[in-house]
Amino acid sequence: MSAQTARAVTEDERKSLVRGTAAELDARDPEFIRYQLPGMWLFSTVYFRAEVSGFERVPEDGPVMFVGNHSGGNMTPDSMVFMLGFNTYFGVERPIYALAHSLVTSWPIVGRLAKRWGIITAGPNAASAALKTGASVLVYPGGDVDTHRPWTARHEIRFDGRRGFLRLAKRAGVPIVPVVSVGGQDTYLPLTDGQAAARFLRLDKLARLKVLPVSLALPWGLNVGDFLGHIPLPAKIRMEVLEPIDVNERFGERADSKDAYDYVVDRMQESLTALAADRVLPPLL
Amino acid sequence: MISITRSIIIDRPAADVFALVDDPARYPEFFTGVTRWESRSKRKRGPGAKYRVLMKVGSIEAGGTVVVTERVANRLIGWEAEKGISQRGRWDLRPIDEDSTEVSLEVTFDLSGGPIGTLVERMAGRIVSRNLWATLLAARRLVEEAALSG
Numbered sequence: 001m002s003a004q005t006a007r008a009v010t011e012d013e014r015k016s017l018v019r020g021t022a023a024e025l026d027a028r029d030p031e032f033i034r035y036q037l038p039g040m041w042l043f044s045t046v047y048f049r050a051e052v053s054g055f056e057r058v059p060e061d062g063p064v065m066f067v068g069n070h071s072g073g074n075m076t077p078d079s080m081v082f083m084l085g086f087n088t089y090f091g092v093e094r095p096i097y098a099l100a101h102s103l104v105t106s107w108p109i110v111g112r113l114a115k116r117w118g119i120i121t122a123g124p125n126a127a128s129a130a131l132k133t134g135a136s137v138l139v140y141p142g143g144d145v146d147t148h149r150p151w152t153a154r155h156e157i158r159f160d161g162r163r164g165f166l167r168l169a170k171r172a173g174v175p176i177v178p179v180v181s182v183g184g185q186d187t188y189l190p191l192t193d194g195q196a197a198a199r200f201l202r203l204d205k206l207a208r209l210k211v212l213p214v215s216l217a218l219p220w221g222l223n224v225g226d227f228l229g230h231i232p233l234p235a236k237i238r239m240e241v242l243e244p245i246d247v248n249e250r251f252g253e254r255a256d257s258k259d260a261y262d263y264v265v266d267r268m269q270e271s272l273t274a275l276a277a278d279r280v281l282p283p284l285l
Numbered sequence: 286m287i288s289i290t291r292s293i294i295i296d297r298p299a300a301d302v303f304a305l306v307d308d309p310a311r312y313p314e315f316f317t318g319v320t321r322w323e324s325r326s327k328r329k330r331g332p333g334a335k336y337r338v339l340m341k342v343g344s345i346e347a348g349g350t351v352v353v354t355e356r357v358a359n360r361l362i363g364w365e366a367e368k369g370i371s372q373r374g375r376w377d378l379r380p381i382d383e384d385s386t387e388v389s390l391e392v393t394f395d396l397s398g399g400p401i402g403t404l405v406e407r408m409a410g411r412i413v414s415r416n417l418w419a420t421l422l423a424a425r426r427l428v429e430e431a432a433l434s435g
Binding site for chain 1: 339345346347348369370398399404409
């Protein structure tokens with residue numbers, strides 16, 4: 001009896017999850033994105049003087065999984081540059097969804113706007129569902145640990161050993177396209193990601209947060225948590241889209257193994273370091 | 286929406302100029318800012334021919350798919366966007382006399398985006414305008430070089 005009830009609840013939960021994802025996938029609004037692109041272009045070109053390269057390496061058709069490192073705390077200017085780059089290169093007609101922490105999509109106004117951009121609540125089911133529709137997805141495996149990494153680790157790929165993106169690529173049979181960027185960690189001054197403090201305060205259990213970052217940022221000065229975001233400084237952002245990696249072809253059944261993880265992270269670290277070497281006078285040039 | 290036209294006089298007959306602009310495979314070579322102009326249809330020339338096109342504008346490359354809407358030999362070629370950035374463009378060749386041609390290159394694009402869209406159209410328009418002028422200078426050089434070697 002009790003087992004029956006438990007199963008029924010699980011089934012309902014599953015259905016509501018699928019409905020939630022379906023609603024988020026439907027929320028992507030190409031005309032809204034087209035309308036917003038000029039403003040993004042201004043920010044990207046004038047404010048961050050972004051340099052983006054490598055989109056020609058992306059297959060012209062079919063779903064791919066972009067795997068990126070991201071920076072800049074909760075403001076992630078590099079995500080904006082990427083979404084601008086993808087939507088202008090391939091046109092708003094080619095669907096792409098970016099996976100974000102539920103704290104982003106559940107914000108009252110920001111969350112609604114984000115969903116119209118194709119930002120969906122992170123989770124393996126959400127990403128699978130998006131890929132099944134033929135759309136591409138953008139994931140940041142390192143999540144909060146990556147974007148809140150301290151300034152001293154600004155040129156480091158920090159995926160925290162998370163291999164969910166590889167399981168996803170294996171299941172969906174799609175190639176991984178790594179994307180690396182530098183500059184975001186100079187748009188403010190992250191002092192510590194506060195992983196120990198987050199564990200102590202049980203933020204992981206409460207809000208799926210592994211970090212409690214402390215930074216110096218405008219307009220707050222000392223900024224604990226970065227929950228309200230901040231005003232990013234106009235540091236120069238460089239971004240490169242790398243050669244696709246077909247983890248299924250390269251690693252077969254072991255596409256989600258530690259070896260595959262190391263392979264992807266090593267490729268990305270190599271390119272990130274090269275990109276960082278291009279910086280002449282950070283954060284300006 | 287913003288429309289940009291640049292013109293140049295090339296001291297060669299219209300047919301010589303047309304030989305160059307009628308070969309879109311060569312656009313990435315001399316169309317400044319264009320990073321890609323690839324055939325996407327069986328039809329390689331004339332109305333209905335489709336191309337995947339991209340132009341570098343500021344921090345990004347913008348483009349989409351265009352389809353040729355008009356082609357009159359030695360006179361004009363026009364295209365229009367099917368996907369991506371909403372735009373159209375055309376080469377217009379007007380013979381001045383037997384040995385010289387006025388060549389115009391026109392690009393019109395519409396970014397939408399309200400007042401910010403209009404501002405960005407003007408900023409991007411300046412980039413496109415210089416690209417078109419550089420393209421015409423390159424076209425003049427190529428047409429004159431071809432005449433010399435031919």
